[in-house]
């Protein structure tokens with residue numbers, strides 16, 4: 178199956194061919210026919226599957242074919258996505274795939290002054306990519322009207338809910354015209370997501386790209402059992418073994434990410450961190466250097482890293498295992514994107530064993546263990562069963578007593594939820 182056979186029009190085919198896309202990815206092959214028939218779509222897929230093109234191509238094509246790019250520009254397509262990085266990347270994709278269509282897009286997100294964004298809006302755009310908070314803000318200020326929207330995309334819906342955007346999303350949906358095509362993407366489909374999708378979608382078709390496929394097919398995975406204190410030594414060793422590779426390291430917390438950068442610099446390894454406490458400019462700068470190969474080692478928290486799309490990213494290291502198993506799939510999806518193959522290495526200390534169990538259950542496979550490395554935990558440490566109090570505190574969502582004797586949610590879980598970038 179080719180893009181031409183799927184009915185993609187010439188100006189877009191030309192752009193895809195410039196990008197070197199010879200064949201549609203499975204989500205593109207499945208979604209394009211549905212979307213070009215103007216049907217609503219529920220897409221169960223993660224980033225890395227080619228889902229941006231799966232929605233960008235039909236939107237560009239329909240606006241172009243309906244001659245809607247002529248005359249005064251009104252916002253006809255809206256894409257709402259959780260993070261700034263993802264928004265910027267989606268905007269870049271629309272620009273790339275739409276370069277011969279004459280259609281214009283712009284991207285709006287919080288954390289920066291609004292002047293540039295409102296100027297771009299005043300100039301007129303056909304497609305708007307936005308994070309929820311800034312979108313509502315500019316709608317309330319009268320810079321944006323959703324009156325003419327014909328195509329609405331909700332991207333990474335599960336992540337948006339995790340980040341606490343549900344009320345914003347509801348307000349946005351309420352302002353959309355009834356007569357529209359709606360697209361809803363989520364990597365996971367818990368009950369709350371299914372309910373939300375019902376509020377947006379009309380008569381829809383569902384496309385599922387199983388996460389197991391994304392992980393098992395292309396990404397080579399390996400696991401290192403290592404104590405918490407030796408993780409930095411093992412990381413240093415692995416990075417020194419592969420000095421030329423672009424490596425993305427995942428840290429569960431912002432503080433942890435900063436600490437890794439500091440410790441690596443002691444070992445004379447240059448790295449930078451991106452997370453929600455860094456300014457937008459600093460994040461973009463670090464990401465830019467990482468993408469063009471100037472920076473080899475990037476340390477990121479999950480939310481900051483969502484959607485990071487770096488060609489040639491061959492190695493992902495999970496310095497900490499995530500407590501939400503789907504996050505593991507997202508993380509390792511940073512490597513082995515589209516046609517490339519990649520490697521994902523994970524460190525697991527004794528407290529993280531329950532997370533490992535959940536991850537292996539989700540991906541339906543045992544991650545091969547590397548037993549030969551200098552930091553294999555001592556046998557007594559390996560067999561040591563965590564004390565009762567320790568075990569309960571390391572379980573996701575469990576509460577524990579803090580220094581003052583008050584109950585607090587487990588640190589891992591609350592950090593994940595709190596990390597709204």
Ligand code: AMP
Nearest residue numbers: 198200201202224225226227228229515
């Ligand atoms: P996404 O899931 O949209 O973030 O896309 C993941 C990566 O796949 C991006 O680097 C895209 O440029 C790339 N990509 C998307 N569609 C194709 C295709 N049909 N052939 C090759 N690469 C693609």
